[in-house]
Amino acid sequence: MSSEPVLYEVSEAGVATITLDDPGTRNALSPELLSGLIGAFERARDDEQVRCVVLASSHEKTFSSGANLGGFAGEAPLVQKHFGSDRFVYLFKLIGELGKPTLCAARGHVLAGALGIALACDLIVASEKASFGTPEINVGAFPFMIMSLIYRNIPRKKANELLLLGERWNAEQALAAGLVNKVVPDAEFEAEVLEWALKLAGSSPVIMRLGKEAMRRQLDMPLDDALDYLRAQLTLALSTEDIVEGVSAFFEKREPQWKGR
Numbered sequence: 001m002s003s004e005p006v007l008y009e010v011s012e013a014g015v016a017t018i019t020l021d022d023p024g025t026r027n028a029l030s031p032e033l034l035s036g037l038i039g040a041f042e043r044a045r046d047d048e049q050v051r052c053v054v055l056a057s058s059h060e061k062t063f064s065s066g067a068n069l070g071g072f073a074g075e076a077p078l079v080q081k082h083f084g085s086d087r088f089v090y091l092f093k094l095i096g097e098l099g100k101p102t103l104c105a106a107r108g109h110v111l112a113g114a115l116g117i118a119l120a121c122d123l124i125v126a127s128e129k130a131s132f133g134t135p136e137i138n139v140g141a142f143p144f145m146i147m148s149l150i151y152r153n154i155p156r157k158k159a160n161e162l163l164l165l166g167e168r169w170n171a172e173q174a175l176a177a178g179l180v181n182k183v184v185p186d187a188e189f190e191a192e193v194l195e196w197a198l199k200l201a202g203s204s205p206v207i208m209r210l211g212k213e214a215m216r217r218q219l220d221m222p223l224d225d226a227l228d229y230l231r232a233q234l235t236l237a238l239s240t241e242d243i244v245e246g247v248s249a250f251f252e253k254r255e256p257q258w259k260g261r
Contacts, residue, residue, distance in 0.1 A: 006036030007058070008043060014051035014201045015194075016044040019058050027057055027064040029113050034087040037117070041094050048260070051201035051208075053098065054193060055121055056105040063130070066112025088113060088145045095120040096216050099209040101200040105193045106130045106180065109168075116146025119153050122212070124180040125196060126171045127189045132179055133168035152219070154178045204242035205260045211237075 005022035018040040020027040027033065044050045057063040095102055095117070102121040110118050110132045118124055118132075126132075134143040134150070143150070143163060150159045158177045162169070171183040184192040200208075214233045218226040237243055241259050249256035 004036060005030070005033040006040050008040045010044075010047065010050055013198055014049055015054060015197045016040075016047070016050040016052070017054045017056060018044070019056045020064055021058045023059045025065070026062040026109075027059055027114070029064060029067045029088075029117075031087065034091060038087065038091055038094060041091070041098060044100065045094070045098050048205075050100060051203070051205055052197050053100055053102045054105055054197050055102065055117070056193070057107060059108060061129075062108040063106050063110045063118070064114030065109065066114050085145060088116070092116065092120045092149065097213075099212060100205070101203075101208060101212065103193065103197055103200065105189070106132075107186070107189055109133075111168075112136055112143060113146060116143075116149050119146070119149040119179075123196065123200075124182075125189070125193050126174060126180040126183045127186045128171050128183055129186050130171045130174070130180075130183075131168045132171075132174045133166070134162055135166045135168070137164065137166040204240075204246060204256070204258045206240050206242050206258075207237060207246075210240075 005020070005027075007019040007021045008016065009019075010016045018037065020033065020037075022028070022030070022033055041053070044053045101123070104118040104121040104124045106118055106124050107127040107130055110130060112134055115132055115134060134146070136143045147163065150162060154162075154177050161167075162177075169177065169179070171180065174180045175183045182192065210233055214230060218229055221229060241261050242256075245258065246256050
């Protein structure tokens, strides 16, 4: 077992796997683990060989139990607690601006702040044994840090239910609410995650980067502004070599050879 709370590896296909690996704490989001996650995502962002990032857990029953609640009642100065939450903000922004597709492999319990990290990813594949929740209200706290991500992923009434009742949803409930993309049998979980990861990694990296940035930026734009922005992005995409290669490969019935430009 590694002494590091976060593992990192890259396959020949360009899939970077970032694994939470602190089973003794059920992958609690300690400063060390959050720093490890930030370092791993920065590494994936800066590596031109990486085409897709999978976020996973080595713990079979828990993806992550969320933040360490003991820190809420600790004796550290309030300003230090405030500064400590910077890691969450930076990590959420980092994942959103990565420029590469991200896939969360949700096996086990995905709770509290960990749900925010999962929702920051582009896609979530859940094991049938996974569960999701924001139990903070049950201990006199509230999921402030991840609220904006929840409301951007599921309808408002379902988000209210999740936040206010503090109940845990099973995988099928999460799927029905739109919280996850797919639920698969546990025995097929790793194969399903790999299938999607390879598909994501097989796309043009430059078009994927342009597309992901457009997905993020247009989200909160007024419609007229979004249409103008997206039209400009289409023109930019049409200037790339990869779009020419993709269309040529389609008509020639062959696999495209992406150049990333």
